[in-house]
Amino acid sequence: MKRQPKSGESRFTFSHVGLAILERRSILLLGLLVAILFAFGTTTPRFLSYPMFRVITSQCAEIGLMGLGMGLAWMINGVDLSVNDTANLSALTAALTLKHFSSRGSVALGVLLLSYLIALLTGLLCGMLNGILIGYLDVPPILATLGGMTLYRGISIAVTSGRAVAGLPPQVAIVGRGTMFGVPVPFIIFLGIYAAMYLILNHTTFGFKARMVGINARAAYFSGINYRRVIMLVYVVSGLLSSLAGIIIMGRTRSVAYEYGTQVYIVFALLITNLAGVSAGHYGITAAVLATLTLQVLSTGFYSRFMTLPGGPFFNNFLWGLFLVAVLVFAQLLKRARAKE
Amino acid sequence: MATFLCVEHISKRFGGVIALADVSLEIEHGQIVGLVGENGSGKSTLIKILSGVYTPDQGVIYIKDHHYKRLAPIQAIREGISVIYQDFALCPNLSVAENIAIARWVFSGRRMINWRHVYQEAEKALRQITDQIPLEAEVGQLSAADRQIVAIARALLEQAQLIIMDEPTTALTEKEIASLFTILRRLREEGIAVLFVSHKLHEVKEICDRIVVLRDGRKVYDGAAAEADIETLQVYMTGRVVEPVKLAAHPPAGEQLPLLRAKELTLKPHFSGITFELRRNEVLGITGLLGSGRRELALALIGVLRPTSGEIEIEGRRVKIKHIWDAWKLGIAYVPEDRINEGLHLPCPITANVILPSLPRLSGTLGFFNYRAHRNLGERWRRELGIKAPSAETPVRNLSGGNQQRVVLAKCLATEPKILVLNSPTMGVDVASKAAIHRFIRALCEKGIGIILISDDIPELLQTCDRILILKRGRIAHRLYSHEVTETLLHKMLMEE
Amino acid sequence: MPNFARRLLGRHEVILFGIVIVISIVIGVFNRAFLSLATIFEILRGAIPFALMGLGILPVLLLGEVDISFVGVAATTSLVAHTLLHDMGYAGGIGGYILIALPLGAAIALMVGLISGVFRLPVFAVSLGFWLMLYGFNLFFISPEMRFDLPEGLVGFYNHFLIKVQDPIVGETGLHVAVVYVLFAAVAIWVVLRHTVIGRGFYIMGGNREVAVRTGYNLVKLLCVAMAVNGALAALAGVLQCAYKRFFDPILFRGAELYVIAAVVIGGTSITGGRGSVIGVLLGVIFVQVITRGLIYLGVEPTWQQFVVGCMLVIFFILTSLRARLLGGLSGRSGLTRGEGK
Structure with a gap:
């Protein structure tokens, strides 16, 4: 009897889908989040304050959206390394649209929406290319998305000649820096996506199919599931989420650069996926969101501590790399302990 | 003929499940023994004990004059027991010669590879069986039957005295099965024993000298193949006479549209x-x-x-x-x-x-x-x-x-x-x-x-x-x-x- | 021997070599200057670090794992070697650098191999962490700036040519001495992969893990050896590149991992393991070099390089996938796993 890759480790939660919010991993992450908040709260002055809340919630959306996309790919035994470059390319197409149509540094609402639409379209196309390569041409996901990543970054560099596109009209900042009832807009978008993803994964046929494809694509195929299309759709959704992240980044920084977040954001996305315990056919969206918040609190906390040092961001990178390795090892040990249970 | 391998009163349990209970078995040089039984009868457990993968809870294994309470995989190989699994355990990306000879080369403890020797050894082993397969062909390109021959050649090179074949005919066509049997008969003449594990009774009856039936971890039959007829073996295998389903009267071939x-x-x-x-x-x-x-x-x-x-x-x-x-x-x-x-x-x-x-x-x-x-x-x-x-x-x-x-x-x-x-x-x-x-x-x-x-x-x-x-x-x-x-x-x- | 000829022509390496020649001629038609000895030497020189790193990841890919930390290893080891030697007042040549960088590179990469091997993690994920860690380490702990303070012995390294040629456009140029290192590394890797028991282990492990274990190979051990070789060669590439460029760079090769992996994959190495050759790697690297250099000769801005390499990769994926489908019929329904080993 051949063992299916990965299927041994997946924990199936169909039977208590309604209680997925109270899943073990989520509780663990919630505890971790509270502990980290407490730790920074007691050691860093004014950490538990509204301005800090705004910083954290407005920044977590970008990494969270990419992380949710990565998690979706991970759930079907794939990986999407192109999330960050898809985001940057999408933001770039939006920025170029805005530049083209803006007059005296200002744009009409219609143009703004058009640019967002173009950004989403870009994300859709990027995801579709990944999906075709992986789903229809059977290219291994690491390789396919590495190729996609090279291509998307290549397009960004070629189009901008490697320079950042700045001086975007102030309206873009609504999405990046605006607030509604005191809550930053990016966070509202993120929560909206969270709800949508939760619904899609747990209450639609697509979500069900995707999980079944993740567990055993061959058996899904023989049950009449068009697994190639499911794989492609998963990468398309990931691409769309990334382009949304790109729109938010563009709004927050009011500029677009091909190298924004390069590598660091992929590490974040992988961290979210691993912290949330995503495995073949198993994806706790709530856990992924909590993992995002945990990471963002850590990131903001580190930032406020180490920014005073010269070269602080570099030290941050060093720490994130170390953290990824530590989380991978820790998650693996946790899995082994659970298997023994 | 002399006895090559003898296991006595072997028992093995996994948790609460008894996989093998007090099984004894003897295999002589140059004998083809059929091991039959339904799924879960203990066939694979016995194979794994003979190849040293599992240690029996009770019982002794005698190989020639040595006796073992526990047999390590490496000892099994040294004693000349070689298992050919259903998937043949070959590297699809490597040549026939390398698949045949490399394991022996590694076991010999050398660090460098002399390709001329590898090819010579592989050729010697393979040509004992067939002239059809080129040595430099990539194993992934071969048919299932040819891959099985490569696996047998590898066993021969490792100087196997007993080749255990796990369901060897599953992936073979009738013609290929016939040529496999020719090969097995030739091996028998050279004094090599074969344990032929299968659930296809007519094949077992055709090729084997002796047949052993396992059911629920116990040996229920052990006798010359010539004396056993398929119906009896079936009863031993299943433990009962199976009532065939009586076919209902044939439905009228009506004028209705075919489905x-x-x-x-x-x-x-x-x-x-x-x-x-x-x-x-x-x-x-x-x-x-x-x-x-x-x-x-x-x-x-x-x-x-x-x-x-x-x-x-x-x-x-x-x-x-x-x-x-x-x-x-x-x-x-x-x-x-x-x-x-x-x-x-x-x-x-x-x-x-x-x-x-x-x-x-x-x-x-x-x-x-x-x-x-x-x-x-x-x-x-x-x-x-x-x-x-x-x-x-x-x-x-x-x-x-x-x-x-x-x-x-x-x-x-x-x-x-x-x-x-x-x-x-x-x-x-x-x-x-x-x-x-x-x-x-x-x-x-x-x-x-x-x-x-x-x-x-x-x-x-x-x-x-x-x-x-x-x-x-x-x-x-x-x-x-x-x-x-x-x-x-x-x-x-x-x-x- | 028509059979032999057909097999030769069917080989990936031969096809790739043919494509390289054809592309070179096509570029040469548009710009005569491309088909000169100076260009060939220039391409070879540009290929040196990529070839070394490509040879380094070959054993890792053979095992069915993907590493990207090697560029970080190259950057860190060269920078650390330089800092140490500079503080010691070293005035010698490349030898001292190699002596420090190589073992250090092997050690860092070994750590990646050990962590992924012992905890059974995909090398890719761990190496991504190390990638970020190593560049962060360089920039924060060593130097955020490029260092131009070369020791005396290293100053002349950049124009140390084996064969000198005078070119009407480029001026004096030639076959750089570092090519010797590549040749040496290529032969060494070839001998190891082809003629040693451990070298065959990479292929066996990549072909069928169970067979490898039954034969007596140990996955963790093989992974560690592969990663150590990978790290050492990356370190060599880093040192040679810095010596040639005449500065030590904390973000050396950042982003170049894509080019190396693209080259190696185009060279016929499978990232699911068990397939790949030294010749293929070298040809893949030359191919990418010819394309990227050729673009410059065709008057295309260098900012288009990455785009073109990305396109090449995607086209390559499509072609190989279609070829596999034509050859393998309809049965192959693979592509269902992440592709990080079995």
Whole structure:
């Protein structure tokens, strides 16, 4: 009897889908989040304050959206390394649209929406290319998305000649820096996506199919599931989420650069996926969101501590790399302990 | 002849399950011993004990004059015991010569490789058996039969005294089986012992000198092959005389429109010019040897393969089946042959498995769908098919083979199919479940479902089918009514060139 | 021997070599200057670090794992070697650098191999962490700036040519001495992969893990050896590149991992393991060099390089996938796993 890759480790939660919010991993992450908040709260002055809340919630959306996309790919035994470059390319197409149509540094609402639409379209196309390569041409996901990543970054560099596109009209900042009832807009978008993803994964046929494809694509195929299309759709959704992240980044920084977040954001996305315990056919969206918040609190906390040092961001990178390795090892040990249970 | 290997009073248990109880076995040099038994009878446990993978809880193993309480894998190899597993354990990306000779080279403790020596050694071992396979060919490009020969050559090079072959004929065509038997007879002349593990009784009877039957971890029969007839062995294997399902009177070939009509289906080189009809209330058996095209024909009927020409009509309407999902949509359900990898999602509950093919029907507006709302469906099928599980939320992995197969059937039936295509549905299923599945197939056909049964199990075909088609080299060679033929006749028709 | 000829022509390496020649001629038609000895030497020089790193990841890929930390290893080892030697007042040549960088590179990469091997993690994920860690380490702990303070012995390294040529456009140029290192490394890797028991282990492990274990190979051990070789060669590439460019760079090769992996994959190495050759790697690297250099000769801005390499990769994926489908019929329904080993 051949063992299916990965299927041994997946924990199936169909039977208590309604209680997925109270899943073990989520509780663990919630505890971790509270502990980290407490730790920074007691050691860093004014950490538990509204301005800090705004910083954290407005920044977590970008990494969270990419992380949710990565998690979706991970759930079907794939990986999407192109999330960050898809985001940057999408933001770039939006920025170029805005530049083209803006007059005296200002744009009409219609143009703004058009640019967002173009950004989403870009994300859709990027995801579709990944999906075709992986789903229809059977290219291994690491390789396919590495190729996609090279291509998307290549397009960004070629189009901008490697320079950042700045001086975007102030309206873009609504999405990046605006607030509604005191809550930053990016966070509202993120929560909206969270709800949508939760619904899609747990209450639609697509979500069900995707999980079944993740567990055993061959058996899904023989049950009449068009697994190639499911794989492609998963990468398309990931691409769309990334382009949304790109729109938010563009709004927050009011500029677009091909190298924004390069590598660091992929590490974040992988961290979210691993912290949330995503495995073949198993994806706790709530856990992924909590993992995002945990990471963002850590990131903001580190930032406020180490920014005073010269070269602080570099030290941050060093720490994130170390953290990824530590989380991978820790998650693996946790899995082994659970298997023994 | 001298005894090569002797195991005495071997027992092995896993947790509460007794895998082997007090089994003794003797194998002489140059003897081919058949080891038969149903799934779960302890065959694979015995193989693993002989090759040193498992340590027996009790008992002793004697090899020549050495005796072992526990046998390490490396000791087993040094003593000349070599196992050829079902997947042959070869590297598809390497050459034939390297696959044959490299393990020995590594065992010899050398650090560098002398390719001339590797080729010489490989050639010597391979040419003992065949002249057909080039040494530098890549193993991944070879046929299953050739790969098996490579595996045997490797065993010979490791100076095996006893070659254990685990279900060696599963992937071979009849011709290839014949040449394998020639090779085995030649090995016997050279004094090499073979333990031939199989569940195909007529093959075992043909090639073996002695036959050992295991049932529920106990040895129930041990005797010369010449003295055992297949019916007796069957009884030893199953522990009872199995009542064959009495076939109901043949349904009248009414004037009604056929449920399915295949016209001149062709997909070269697998099959060509296949024309047949399937009626309501009918079980149509399709059989043929491995390589006759029966597997490909089944896959073509459900859209996994696409015939290059020909037509399929369902209830008189011409249909195009381009993908497997088209087949499901048209009311054709399929039970795959590889239950574990193709039929089931092992970690998932029964319900999730059962509802998967019915998703298009269950999905609400905009694709909304609530898993929990369909749990009663899983529960219903669990009860209807008598699946032994505490609830419909039990992961399929925890079920026995027979119950797993019932889940696969439930998947198909939940879609309310018009036509059911079953590909070897009772392979690796215990006898009780097998009979139950046969009865069930008959009951379904009474209800008006047309059933196509692809199988190479002759009694099964005769017991369940109304008509049987025999494929040979991709064409229909015989069309029979099953009440017109006997087992021996069907077997003869199947085997003749 | 028509059979032999057909087999030769069917080989990936031969096809690739043919394509390189054809592309070179096509570029040469548009710009004569491309088909000169100076250009060939220039391409070879540009290929040096990529070839070394490509040879380094070959054993890792053979095992069915993907590493990207090697560029970080190259950057860190060269920078650390330089800092140490500079503080010691070293005035010698490349030898001292190699002496420090190589073992250090092997050690860092070994750590990646050990962590992924012992905890059974995909090398890719761990190496991504190390990638970020190593560049962060360089920029924060060593130097955020490029260092131009070369020791005396290293100053002349950049124009140390084996064969000198005078070119009307480029001026004096030639075959750089570092090519010797590549040749040496290529031969060494070839001998190891082809003629040693451990070298065959990479292929066996990549082909069928079970066979490898039964034969007596140890996955963790093989992975560690592969990663150590990978790290050492990356370190060599880093040192040679810095010596040639005449500065030590904390973000050396950042982003170049894509080019290396693209080159190696185009060279016929499978990232699911068991397939790949030294010749293929070298040809893949030359191919990518010819394309990227050729673009400059065709008057295309260098900012288009990455785009073109990305396109090449995607086209390559499509072609190989279609070829596999034509050869393998309809049965192959792979691509269902993440592709990080079995």
